Amino acid sequence: MAAPIGNKNAAKEWEGAIKRALARRGEGDWHRGLDKIADKLCAKAEEGDGPAWKEIGERLDGRSRQEVIGSFSHKHTHSAEPVSDSLAWLDGIVRGEPLSKAQEPLLN
Numbered sequence: 001m002a003a004p005i006g007n008k009n010a011a012k013e014w015e016g017a018i019k020r021a022l023a024r025r026g027e028g029d030w031h032r033g034l035d036k037i038a039d040k041l042c043a044k045a046e047e048g049d050g051p052a053w054k055e056i057g058e059r060l061d062g063r064s065r066q067e068v069i070g071s072f073s074h075k076h077t078h079s080a081e082p083v084s085d086s087l088a089w090l091d092g093i094v095r096g097e098p099l100s101k102a103q104e105p106l107l108n
Contacts, residue, residue: 019030026033044052058064 022030022033022037024033025036041052041055045056
């Protein structure tokens with residue numbers, strides 16, 4: 001189950017765990033551990049690994065924009081008419097119809 005929206009504790013715990021793992025790989029310095037991973041990523045890109053190329057490009061230049069092609073239209077499917085007998089009855093009461101005129105339906 002994911003952490004509730006707005007919970008910053010879970011993200012900080014995960015960040016801490018990653019930094020500790022990087023520090024173990026970087027002789028106590030998480031920056032050095034991250035550099036080792038970056039070196040491996042660059043080596044994969046040099047070998048022709050497409051996902052590595054993409055990762056490096058997105059990290060340096062940002063994600064490319066996705067062009068939206070097509071059109072959008074919306075047909076209105078709602079109306080002002082009450083959708084049930086109960087709503088019609090309540091609508092009549094709201095408009096001020098006498099209760100004798102507005103016949104109470106079985107609630108559906």
